[in-house]
Amino acid sequence: MNFRFLPVLVAAGDDGEGRLAFCDDKLVAVLVRLSAVHGQAAGRWFLEAAFGRLAGPTHPTFASLDEAQAWIEAEVAAQSLL
Amino acid sequence: MADRKDVSPPHIRLIAKLEAIGTVTEAEKAALARLPFRLRSFAENADLVRQGDAPPECCLIVEGFVCRYKLLGEGQRQIMSFHLPGDIPDLQSLHLNVMDHSVSALTPVTAAFIPHDSMHALTREHPGITALFWRDTLIDAAIFREWLAGVGRRTAKTRIAHAICEVYLKLRAVDLASDGGFELPITQVELADALGLSPVHVNRVVQELRAEGLIASKGRFVTISDWERLKAVGDFDPTYLHLRNVAA
Numbered sequence: 001m002n003f004r005f006l007p008v009l010v011a012a013g014d015d016g017e018g019r020l021a022f023c024d025d026k027l028v029a030v031l032v033r034l035s036a037v038h039g040q041a042a043g044r045w046f047l048e049a050a051f052g053r054l055a056g057p058t059h060p061t062f063a064s065l066d067e068a069q070a071w072i073e074a075e076v077a078a079q080s081l082l
Numbered sequence: 083m084a085d086r087k088d089v090s091p092p093h094i095r096l097i098a099k100l101e102a103i104g105t106v107t108e109a110e111k112a113a114l115a116r117l118p119f120r121l122r123s124f125a126e127n128a129d130l131v132r133q134g135d136a137p138p139e140c141c142l143i144v145e146g147f148v149c150r151y152k153l154l155g156e157g158q159r160q161i162m163s164f165h166l167p168g169d170i171p172d173l174q175s176l177h178l179n180v181m182d183h184s185v186s187a188l189t190p191v192t193a194a195f196i197p198h199d200s201m202h203a204l205t206r207e208h209p210g211i212t213a214l215f216w217r218d219t220l221i222d223a224a225i226f227r228e229w230l231a232g233v234g235r236r237t238a239k240t241r242i243a244h245a246i247c248e249v250y251l252k253l254r255a256v257d258l259a260s261d262g263g264f265e266l267p268i269t270q271v272e273l274a275d276a277l278g279l280s281p282v283h284v285n286r287v288v289q290e291l292r293a294e295g296l297i298a299s300k301g302r303f304v305t306i307s308d309w310e311r312l313k314a315v316g317d318f319d320p321t322y323l324h325l326r327n328v329a330a
Contacts, residue, residue: 013286034282037289046282058156059280 092194099168102255119194124187146191147267161276243316
């Protein structure tokens with residue numbers, strides 16, 4: 001699976017810094033870095049929106065982009081088996 | 083009730099709750115005040131009743147706040163309602179034997195457990211009380227309809243403003259909120275689980291409501307700074323709560 005992030009600005013209140021996540025050149029998720037208003041969660045990456053196989057009610061946060069990538073790839077791979 | 087000094091706190095809560103939604107005669111109050119109960123305390127997050135249980139008694143909330151919820155796949159939780167002192171969140175167990183959801187403490191809770199047998203006897207002897215309990219379950223259903231409309235069709239901001247309006251009026255109806263201020267027992271994570279949002283979204287919206295001067299908060303104490311605008315943002319019409327004597 002070919003994975004890449006693309007930096008982007010997101011209109012999400014104080015949380016502006018974002019990444020588009022692509023799997024095999026298809027947009028699967030938008031991640032946003034949480035600002036100081038989120039207290040202990042500040043600095044974490046929030047799954048703001050997800051598409052296709054990742055779409056659903058789950059919106060986790062991740063300590064790093066590496067962690068986010070690992071989660072996204074695992075979710076996509078797991079659901080590919082169905 | 084002419085003289086309340088002999089009435090125990092659980093009975094006072096229950097009578098206040100029923101008076102908030104209807105008329106309770108002196109004879110009915112006396113009968114309610116004779117209901118037997120045993121008090122139990124629960125820590126925050128403890129379950130009072132669990133899905134699958136077939137309880138022989140109902141739990142009347144005396145102190146603290148509880149929610150009804152279901153656990154879903156992948157550890158997700160959907161909160162379906164919030165309950166305050168005076169509420170009997172598992173009243174349905176009188177007639178639906180097996181719990182189809184759980185009841186959990188959002189704060190430290192004291193609950194009075196009343197045997198079903200006593201509740202059945204009370205409702206047989208006092209049709210007026212039966213009607214009040216029926217009215218209460220109908221109001222529950224009205225609240226569920228309102229929440230369903232919110233989860234299905236309202237924006238995050240509207241849902242959150244609406245929820246704050248609802249909790250405020252319900253607290254005021256049982257004298258647990260002063261004009262414009264109250265102790266909000268619900269965390270942002272719990273609000274997220276109730277409204278089908280992520281905690282991040284809830285936090286963003288709460289910050290927005292604060293910045294716009296609709297609410298202020300210090301710890302768990304919430305002040306409603308602009309009730310009219312909060313109601314407007316929350317698309318909030320209190321009719322569905324069917325409360326008496328609450329100027330909204």
